[in-house]
Amino acid sequence: MKAEPIASSASVVEISDQRAASLADIHLMRSLLIGIFIFMATGALYFGRAFFMPVILAFLLTLTLTPIVRFLRKRGIPEFVSATMLVLLSIFVFASAGYLLSGPIIDLMNNTSSIGQQLTERLAQFKQPLARMMDLSHQLEALTETAQEPGMQKVAVAPSGILSTAAGNLLEAGTSITIVFVLSLFLLASGTLFYEKIIQSFASLSEKKRALRVVYDVEREISHYLLTVAIINTGLGSVIGLGLWALGMPNPLVWGAAAAMLNFLPYVGALITIVLVAVIALISFDTISYALLAPAFVLLCDIIEGQFVTPMVVGRRLEINAVAIFIAIAFWSWLWGFVGALMAVPLLVVIKVFCDHFDGLSHVGNFLAAQQTTTVEDEVVADTQATNG
Structure with missing residues (x-):
C-alpha cells in the first residue's frame, strides 16, 4: 500500500525534470534563433x-x-x-x-x-626620443625591399583605373x-499616413491606442533629440570656426564644419578635431605656445558643450554610456565606413528610446543608459508607497 505514493512522487519528479529540460531546450532554441537572426541581419546590412x-x-x-x-x-x-x-x-x-x-x-x-x-x-626638438623608433622603421622597410624577388616588379595603377573608380564612387x-x-x-x-498604416495592423481598440501612444512617444523623443543635437552641433561648429578665425587659423570654415560634423561622434569626434587643429596650428604659427591656443580653445568648447549645454538642453535620460558608444561606433564604421560611424549614436538613441517603451526590452535600454534608469516595476512600487504613505 505504501509503494503507490512513492511511485507517484517519483513520477512527479520525472515530469518536473522533463518540463525543466523542455524549457531549457526552448530557451536554447530561442537563443540560437536570435543569434542566427542577428548574424543574417548584419550580413544583409553589410552586403x-x-x-x-x-x-x-x-x-x-x-x-x-x-x-x-x-x-x-x-x-x-x-x-x-x-x-x-x-x-x-x-x-x-x-x-x-x-x-x-x-x-x-x-x-x-x-x-x-x-x-x-x-x-x-x-617637432625636431622632440624628435630625439623617437629616433630609435624611426631607425627601426627604416630598417624594416629596407628588409621588406630586399625580401622581394629579383624579377618582381611593383604594380602601378593606371590613371584611367583611378578615374573610373572615382567616377563610379561619385555616381x-x-x-x-x-x-x-x-x-x-x-x-x-x-x-501621419505611415503611422496610420501601423495602427491598422492591430485588431483591438486597446492595442491600437497603446501602439499609437508608443509610436508618437518614440517619434517625438527621437525627433526632439536629433533636431536639438543638430542645432547644438551647428552652434558648436560656428563658435569654433569664429574662434579659430580670431586666432588666425587658416581655413577656419573647414575646421568649424569638421567640428560640427565630427561632434556626432562623442569623445572620438572631439579628439579627432583637436588633433587635426593642433597639427595645422603647429605648422601655421611661429611659436609652439601660441599654436597650442587653437586646440586648447577647441577643447574648451567641447568641454562646455559636452558637460553643460547638451545635458541641460537634451536631458540626462537620453544619455548613452561610453562603452555602448564605442562599440556602436566601431561596429557601424566597420559596417558602413565613416557615414556609418556618424549614424552610430543617433541609431543607438533610437534603439534606447524604443526599448524604454516596452517592458520586455527595458533591460536593453537600461544597459544603454549612462546611468541607472527606473523600470516600470520600480515606478509601480514607488507610486504604491507614495499612496500608502
Whole structure:
C-alpha cells in the first residue's frame, strides 16, 4: 500500500525534470534563433549597404525635420509645402557647404606630404626620443625591399583605373544622396499616413491606442533629440570656426564644419578635431605656445558643450554610456565606413528610446543608459508607497 505514493512522487519528479529540460531546450532554441537572426541581419546590412544606408539616412533626416513640419502645420502650412521647402533648403545647405569646403579640403589633401614634413621640422626638438623608433622603421622597410624577388616588379595603377573608380564612387554617392532627399520628401509629406498604416495592423481598440501612444512617444523623443543635437552641433561648429578665425587659423570654415560634423561622434569626434587643429596650428604659427591656443580653445568648447549645454538642453535620460558608444561606433564604421560611424549614436538613441517603451526590452535600454534608469516595476512600487504613505 505504501509503494503507490512513492511511485507517484517519483513520477512527479520525472515530469518536473522533463518540463525543466523542455524549457531549457526552448530557451536554447530561442537563443540560437536570435543569434542566427542577428548574424543574417548584419550580413544583409553589410552586403546591402547601397540600399539600407540611404534609406536609414532618409529616416533619420525625416525624424530631424518632423518637429519643424509639425510646427508649420499648426500655423496653417500644408505638410507637402513645408516638406518641400525643408528638403530644398537642406539640399541648398549641403550643396553650398560642399562647394565652399571642397577647395580647402582638396588643398589640404594635396599638401599632405608637405604638411607632414613641416610638422616633422617643427617637432625636431622632440624628435630625439623617437629616433630609435624611426631607425627601426627604416630598417624594416629596407628588409621588406630586399625580401622581394629579383624579377618582381611593383604594380602601378593606371590613371584611367583611378578615374573610373572615382567616377563610379561619385555616381554611387550621387544616387545615395538623391534617394535620401527624395525619400525624406515623401516621408515628411505623408504626414501621419505611415503611422496610420501601423495602427491598422492591430485588431483591438486597446492595442491600437497603446501602439499609437508608443509610436508618437518614440517619434517625438527621437525627433526632439536629433533636431536639438543638430542645432547644438551647428552652434558648436560656428563658435569654433569664429574662434579659430580670431586666432588666425587658416581655413577656419573647414575646421568649424569638421567640428560640427565630427561632434556626432562623442569623445572620438572631439579628439579627432583637436588633433587635426593642433597639427595645422603647429605648422601655421611661429611659436609652439601660441599654436597650442587653437586646440586648447577647441577643447574648451567641447568641454562646455559636452558637460553643460547638451545635458541641460537634451536631458540626462537620453544619455548613452561610453562603452555602448564605442562599440556602436566601431561596429557601424566597420559596417558602413565613416557615414556609418556618424549614424552610430543617433541609431543607438533610437534603439534606447524604443526599448524604454516596452517592458520586455527595458533591460536593453537600461544597459544603454549612462546611468541607472527606473523600470516600470520600480515606478509601480514607488507610486504604491507614495499612496500608502
